[in-house]
Amino acid sequence: MRRLAFLGASLAAGVLVLTGCDNKASEPFHDAPRSHVNNDAPMDVVNGSDGFSNVGTKCDHGNRLYVAYHGDSAYAAVAVVAQDPTCEGR
Structure with missing residues (x-):
């Protein structure tokens, strides 16, 4: 009986671990509705040293x-820099 309970608990824990691990970079848009305007231009990425955050930057409607x-x-x-002069025409 204990083995059956242990097996059931292990199986449930395994399912939770496997379904709970998700990659946010490939996650579809589950939050707010999106408009028809897309800015699919690539970001410039600055990789931080180990232990530090990475930074991505791009222009969107002049910002x-x-x-x-x-x-x-x-x-x-x-963070947003409103009307950044380096974003003219983008």
């Missing part, structure tokens, strides 16, 4: 966006 992220962690930071 410079910075996104700091750390690998596949669940956190990130966003």
